[in-house]
Amino acid sequence: MTETRGTAGAPRSWEDLADRARAARERAYAPYSRFLVGAALEAEDGRVFAGCNVENASYPVGTCAERVALGHAVVSGARAFSRIAIVTSGAVPAPPCGMCRQALAEFGRGLEVMSVGTNGESVVWRLRDLLPANFSLERMAAPAETGS
Numbered sequence: 420m421t422e423t424r425g426t427a428g429a430p431r432s433w434e435d436l437a438d439r440a441r442a443a444r445e446r447a448y449a450p451y452s453r454f455l456v457g458a459a460l461e462a463e464d465g466r467v468f469a470g471c472n473v474e475n476a477s478y479p480v481g482t483c484a485e486r487v488a489l490g491h492a493v494v495s496g497a498r499a500f501s502r503i504a505i506v507t508s509g510a511v512p513a514p515p516c517g518m519c520r521q522a523l524a525e526f527g528r529g530l531e532v533m534s535v536g537t538n539g540e541s542v543v544w545r546l547r548d549l550l551p552a553n554f555s556l557e558r559m560a561a562p563a564e565t566g567s
């Protein structure tokens with residue numbers, strides 16, 4: 420499910436990215452919620468990494484589509500991303516959940532996030548607006564030595 424930009428190098432449209440997310444949604448494993456989600460994460464080098472939600476009989480073990488796409492990207496060597504398209508089986512566009520916002524923010528809050536509902540509406544956000552203050556490595560700085 421990895422695809423590089425066409426040889427012509429034409430910019431990929433949001434609709435193309437949403438089509439990749441829609442194809443990933445076909446693979447969603449969501450027998451418990453029946454809420455199907457597909458995501459397509461575009462790396463800065465043009466590659467696209469797909470993900471779908473993968474649920475589990477032990478409910479908290481389930482994983483969201485966005486984090487499956489992110490893992491797919493990272494194991495393929497991509498760490499810089501420009502856009503993510505999310506397509507769900509819900510009527511209205513759904514933004515990524517808080518856990519996915521934090522996971523994506525690890526790699527930059529400039530990411531553009533588009534979600535599409537089955538009603539045909541789409542919304543685009545910047546990740547920094549969805550998660551204004553992520554927890555990050557800089558926040559883990561050790562306190563200065565007090566000497567005591």
Ligand code: THU
Binds near residue numbers: 456481483514
């Ligand atoms: N889900 C996602 O895949 N992404 C989100 O950002 C929100 C929720 C999935 C998790 C679960 O399988 C189903 O949607 C219902 O919560």
